[in-house]
Amino acid sequence: MPGKSKPKKNRSALKRARQSLKRNLRNKTIRTSLKTLVKKVESAVSSGNREEASKVLKEAIKAFSTAASKGFIHKNNASRKISKLTRKVNALFKAEAA
Secondary structure (H helix, E strand, O other), X not given: OOOOOOOOOOHHHHHHHHHHHHHHHHHHHHHHHHHHXXXXXXXXXXXXOHHHHHHHHHXXXXXXXXXXXXXXXXXXXXXXXXXXXXXXXXXXXXXXXX
């Protein structure tokens, strides 16, 4: 079982450790906000609220596209999530139209 790693000694390693902590925090906040948007879209779809679902879907698409372009998530991952959410919202519209 690996123990605690030895503390870094050279300046470049210390700087890398600081940078990774900053990036980790930034990535975590963005991933959390993306998950929250997905939950909002799914709850709007499950409640049957078409206007709310389409409004939140627009927000989610914008957030996922931005995250993919900035490199927080892979572009195929973003595309897959956007497609999945769009299908759910479109199914809601088709169900109420029929």
